[in-house]
Amino acid sequence: MSDLGRSMKRMASVAMIAALFFAPGAALAQQAGTDPGAVRISLEEAVARALRSSREVRAARAQVELADAQVTAARAQALPQVDLNLGYTRTIESAFDMSGGFELPDSLRFAPDPSLPIEDRVAYLENRVPLAGLAAMGSLFSNMPFGQKNTYMAAISGSQILYSGGRVGAALDIADKFEESARLNLREAESEVELQVRTAYYQALLAKEMEAIASEALAQAERFLEEERLRHQAGRASELDLMRAEVSRDNLHPQLVQARNAAELAMLNLKRLLDLPLDTELELTTELVPPSEAELAAAIAAKHPDLKRRPAVEAAERQVAIAERQVDIAKGAFLPSVALTTSYGRQLFPSTAFEFDGQWRTDWTVSVGVSIPVFKGFQRTAELARARAQLESAKIQAAQLEAAVHLQYEQALGERERAGSAIAAREQTARIAQRVYDLTVLRYEQGVATQLEVSEARLAALQARTNLAQAVADFYIADAAVRRALGATSAAVTPGTGKER
Numbered sequence: 001m002s003d004l005g006r007s008m009k010r011m012a013s014v015a016m017i018a019a020l021f022f023a024p025g026a027a028l029a030q031q032a033g034t035d036p037g038a039v040r041i042s043l044e045e046a047v048a049r050a051l052r053s054s055r056e057v058r059a060a061r062a063q064v065e066l067a068d069a070q071v072t073a074a075r076a077q078a079l080p081q082v083d084l085n086l087g088y089t090r091t092i093e094s095a096f097d098m099s100g101g102f103e104l105p106d107s108l109r110f111a112p113d114p115s116l117p118i119e120d121r122v123a124y125l126e127n128r129v130p131l132a133g134l135a136a137m138g139s140l141f142s143n144m145p146f147g148q149k150n151t152y153m154a155a156i157s158g159s160q161i162l163y164s165g166g167r168v169g170a171a172l173d174i175a176d177k178f179e180e181s182a183r184l185n186l187r188e189a190e191s192e193v194e195l196q197v198r199t200a201y202y203q204a205l206l207a208k209e210m211e212a213i214a215s216e217a218l219a220q221a222e223r224f225l226e227e228e229r230l231r232h233q234a235g236r237a238s239e240l241d242l243m244r245a246e247v248s249r250d251n252l253h254p255q256l257v258q259a260r261n262a263a264e265l266a267m268l269n270l271k272r273l274l275d276l277p278l279d280t281e282l283e284l285t286t287e288l289v290p291p292s293e294a295e296l297a298a299a300i301a302a303k304h305p306d307l308k309r310r311p312a313v314e315a316a317e318r319q320v321a322i323a324e325r326q327v328d329i330a331k332g333a334f335l336p337s338v339a340l341t342t343s344y345g346r347q348l349f350p351s352t353a354f355e356f357d358g359q360w361r362t363d364w365t366v367s368v369g370v371s372i373p374v375f376k377g378f379q380r381t382a383e384l385a386r387a388r389a390q391l392e393s394a395k396i397q398a399a400q401l402e403a404a405v406h407l408q409y410e411q412a413l414g415e416r417e418r419a420g421s422a423i424a425a426r427e428q429t430a431r432i433a434q435r436v437y438d439l440t441v442l443r444y445e446q447g448v449a450t451q452l453e454v455s456e457a458r459l460a461a462l463q464a465r466t467n468l469a470q471a472v473a474d475f476y477i478a479d480a481a482v483r484r485a486l487g488a489t490s491a492a493v494t495p496g497t498g499k500e501r
Contacts, residue, residue, distance in 0.1 A: 038281035043201050046274060050197045051190050051489070053275040060189035067182035074175035078168045082158040089151040090353065148349040152356075155345030155363075162368075165335025170325040177318045177325070184315040190489045191311065193273070198480035200270050205288035206473035207266055211259035213465050218256055220458060221249035224441070228451070241451050248455045290427060290472050296420045310405050310487035316398035323391035330384040336372040405485060412481035419475035426468040433457075433464035 041049070051057055112124050161168055228245040231237035271278055307313065345363045350356065373380070440457040443449035 038283040039276070040283045040285050041274075042284075043198065043286040046201055046270075047194050047197050049274050050193050054193045054273065055275065056189050056193050057186070060186040064179075064182045064186050067179045071175040071179045074171050078161065078172055080158055080160045082156065085153070085155045085157070087153045088353075089153070091149050091151070150350045150353050150355075152348040152350070153345060154347075155343060157341070157343040159339055159341040161337065161339050163336070163338040165332030165337060167329045167332040167337075170328040170332065174322050174325045174329075177322045181315045181318040181322075184311040184318065187311040187489065188315065188487060191484055191487050194489055195480050195484040197273050198483075199477050200266070200273055201284065201286065202288065202473050202476045202480070204266055204270060204284055205286065206469055207259065207263055208284065209288055209469040210466065211256065211263060213462060213469070214252065214255040214259050217458060217462050218249065218252040221245070221252050224454065225249050227445075244451050244455070248458075288469065288472055288476075290423050290468075291420070291475060296423075305409075305486055307402065307405050307409060307486070310485070312487060313398070313402050313405055316394075316401045320391070320394045320398050323387070323394040327384070327387040327391055330380070330387040333380040333383065334373065336370055339369050339371075340367075341369065342366045409482065409485035412478055412485050416475060416478035416482055419471050419478055422471045423468070423475060426464065426471050430461075430464040430468045433461040437461040 112121055114121070116124070225242075225245040225248075228237050228242050232239065232242045267282065268278060270282065271280060276282070308317075343363075343365050346360045347363065348356065348358055348360050350358045437454075437457040437460070440449050440454050444451065444454050
């Protein structure tokens with residue numbers, strides 16, 4: 001294979017490597033210069049905005065509000081239940097209505113005559129004793145409210161559970177644990193959103209740097225081509241040298257086009273995470289610079305934290321506690337329950353609908369009821385077995401989650417250490433590669449080096465700068481992943497790195 005073929009093959013390889021950095025999930029790369037109409041936003045400002053307006057976070061906050069409502073509903077079961085009832089009844093026709101003219105015959109009436117002799121009066125009483133009772137009952141029921149045309153009623157009733165076999169207390173504890181779990185899940189959602197924003201932002205800075213590298217390499221190729229044209233016109237370079245310079249320049253165009261297309265896609269992704277209109281112009285003010293020695297040392301020293309404080313792990317522990325209390329509720333179904341109820345009412349039976357100065361009658365009762373479960377077709381046994389199975393499942397899921405969090409943390413920590421160790425070496429490599437390119441161009445101008453050597457030196461410098469930018473971005477993205485593995489958010493942990501312009 002000729003030198004030109006090898007050079008073109010190497011450049012094509014670099015183009016393929018660079019293309020990997022411009023996937024649809026990458027973030028925005030800005031052109032050099034500042035658009036006065038653009039929204040300037042730093043990394044921490046982007047995170048804060050996402051935590052305020054992200055749809056995912058808003059959905060998690062709605063779940064917290066739902067949990068609060070469910071907690072209130074659960075607590076209501078342990079509080080007294082009081083109802084107030086008011087009513088008016090108009091009787092159109094009643095079975096107790098005796099207005100049809102029913103009247104006892106004289107032979108059944110009880111009407112002793114006090115003017116008779118004592119012997120006659122005693123005999124009358126002895127003969128009419130059953131009728132005396134009937135008359136008394138008639139006198140008694142004559143004042144009862146049966147069949148009254150108008151009835152007003154006002155009653156207040158209340159009930160209070162005194163004992164439920166521990167079920168009410170377990171339900172209250174479940175409500176509290178459920179609310180805590182919802183708030184922990186909110187923190188988990190905030191941590192995930194922060195990871196997405198930080199990753200997208202650093203990928204945006206990487207895309208910006210890659211575009212600058214590609215633009216600078218193209219500018220170098222353009223200047224080199226102009227020099228070759230002058231050398232060709234002066235007879236100091238062959239037509240083949242000029243063609244090689246043109247091919248080298250043209251091979252750099254696709255990389256720049258890929259970078260710009262990727263920047264547009266990344267812009268949409270970042271706007272989506274920040275919940276911004278799609279036509280908003282963004283300018284990233286945080287620079288992608290290598291971390292300081294202090295930051296690298298702190299990253300290496302931060303090992304073996306308490307991963308049980310991760311919100312997801314704590315939420316899983318709350319689920320285990322909820323499952324334990326559900327077992328208690330299932331056991332309580334075998335125990336009796338005791339409830340206190342009372343009802344106090346007043347009734348008025350006026351002769352007209354709007355007469356309220358009559359006598360109000362009082363009706364007040366208090367009762368204590370005991371409910372003893374005897375047999376429900378083995379339903380309680382099945383519910384207890386199900387509650388115990390759910391408890392065992394919750395414990396297994398909590399253990400699996402804790403192991404997964406530990407693995408996630410170790411992976412992120414290892415990637416951060418790898419990227420941190422590579423930064424120093426790649427910084428040195430980038431400086432050397434740029435120096436080699438400058439010297440190679442100088443040697444070519446003096447006629448000592450070939451154009452192929454210049455192209456290879458440019459390619460090496462491009463690869464070195466690309467590798468350095470990638471290592472720096474990898475470090476910060478891995479650092480964000482470490483924060484995510486710990487469940488940390490900007491509200492609880494000092495913001496990460498990056499310098500502001």
